[in-house]
Amino acid sequence: MKIGIIGMPQSGKSTLFRLLTNSQSGLNGKAAIAVGKVPDQRIDRLSEIFKPRKTTYAAIDFVDVPGFAAGTGNNASEFFEKVRDVDALVLVVRAFQSDTVPAANGIQPAVDFNTIQQELLIADWSILERRLERAAKQRVKGGSAPELAVLEKCKAVLEEDRPLRQLDLDEEEEQLIRDFNFLTKKPLIVAVNVDEAQMQGQAYPQKDELEQELREKGIPSLVVCSQMEVEISQLEPEDRALFMAELGIEETGIARLAQAVYGDLGLISFFTVGEDEVRAWTIRDGFTARKAAGKIHSDIERGFIRAEVVSYADFIACGSLPKVKEKGLFRLEGKDYIVKDGDIISFRFNV
Ligand SMILES: Nc1nc2c(ncn2[C@@H]2O[C@H](COP(=O)(O)OP(=O)(O)O)[C@@H](O)[C@H]2O)c(=O)[nH]1
Ligand SMILES: [Mg+2]
Structure with a gap:
């Protein structure tokens, strides 16, 4: 990030x-x-327990x-x-x-905030105008410009001096304007x-x-x-x-x-642990186990078999991985499992 x-x-x-x-x-x-x-105090703690070569x-x-x-x-x-x-x-x-x-201009944080906010809006206006022009030209030539409708929505918001962040778009619409990199979005x-x-x-x-x-x-x-x-x-x-x-x-x-x-941003962390490395990974809240695996390596996502998961709290209560196993607190989760903040995960995969 x-x-x-x-x-x-x-x-x-x-x-x-x-x-x-x-x-x-x-x-x-x-x-x-x-x-x-x-x-992250949880990483500090895990590192104390595993004494890995790398944290x-x-x-x-x-x-x-x-x-x-x-x-x-x-x-x-x-x-x-x-x-x-x-x-x-x-x-x-x-x-x-x-x-x-x-x-x-004196100490005026509220005024400064508005000044910058305004600059960001202006910068987005110039992007929007360029993109609208391009899309319109494409239309004239008989081509399709699927982003045109979304750009019109953006225009309506910017015209009210509102940031594009406040515009609700569906996944498809988001995709259409993603590469334009609007700043107020x-x-x-x-x-x-x-x-x-x-x-x-x-x-x-x-x-x-x-x-x-x-x-x-x-x-x-x-x-x-x-x-x-x-x-x-x-x-x-x-x-x-x-x-x-x-x-x-x-x-x-x-x-x-x-x-x-x-x-x-709705971000959470999951952890991988071991003697080699204790590590925090950042993902969006709502990621499936398979998608989370892709954060580590695309091979693990592709060849995903299952995830062995224990929550941070359960792990700390047990104190070690063998103890977690003994108490049956390791959960075997499939690819659609929604990863939770603080999950300690070991991925099984096959490529
Ligand atoms: N007195 C005081 N000076 C500060 C503070 N924060 C930054 N400065 C000083 O303000 C000046 C500008 O800071 P800088 O971080 O370079 O601002 P920038 O232009 O936004 O990157 C520097 O001389 C800083 O040492 C603060 O909290 N108190
Ligand atoms: Mg500076």
Whole structure:
């Protein structure tokens, strides 16, 4: 999965990127990409039990795209070209106060949110117009343009200044416009970048306006104190908990963001375990055992015979795989079994 970090200049995008990926952002204004490891206490626990040679957490790729400034003549659609292939967008809005970091229009996170939202809508308009024109031409030439009807639906939504996310399409319609990569169709999560005092006081400018706006639009959000959280993440583990408590946060930035992303996108994790590797796999909620197997390897999906499944809770209650077998808690499931969050699965297959 790949997530693009967008927002106004100086909102704290690169700082958040550092927090999520532990890596430096790209230099020379180039887009940077790095992997964020999704923390999971269940994986920690399984790793303690199996002591595998390798432990692999779920991962999210983050793209830090610098350089866009509304109203400065930058071409929005060209800029957004760089985030076209991402699965979701995290929009950083600045709430933090600082004498050294200028804020051209003051600290107005709700206004900034709307500005970017507007830019995304405009970018989608230009895609839509191009696609409509092309489809219409095809029609004139006597060809078929099955996407035309869906594009008309998209147009009606964009005309109301609403994001395409709010348009209900069936599977077939989705397929027809998937490759157009409309930006307002992508899941959006807002990260409000606050300073220490705002984090501790749970207050920042325009908080009510922003929260109401997000609620109305059904957009999930989280509050981060990126700069401070980066510093904390570099401390010794013992000190980390202490400073986090002081700041009033219980979980790391990446943990909070991952929860928002997984929740919003309907994602769950299943696990594979053994002496070689303990590993988390991310799938959509509702995937069958066979489809989940395809996450690991297409051969396993193709040659799927059955899945041996034990829930994480049952496994922990037993403490080991032999004990799970002894108690008869291993379930043999067929290809149509719907995988649950936390399932520990061993696939049997034949190719
Ligand atoms: N005081 C303060 N400064 C911050 C905070 N977050 C980011 N900054 C600073 O704001 C500036 C812009 O941050 P950056 O992450 O580079 O923003 P970007 O332009 O959106 O990538 C940098 O100098 C950061 O150190 C914060 O929470 N508090
Ligand atoms: Mg930056």
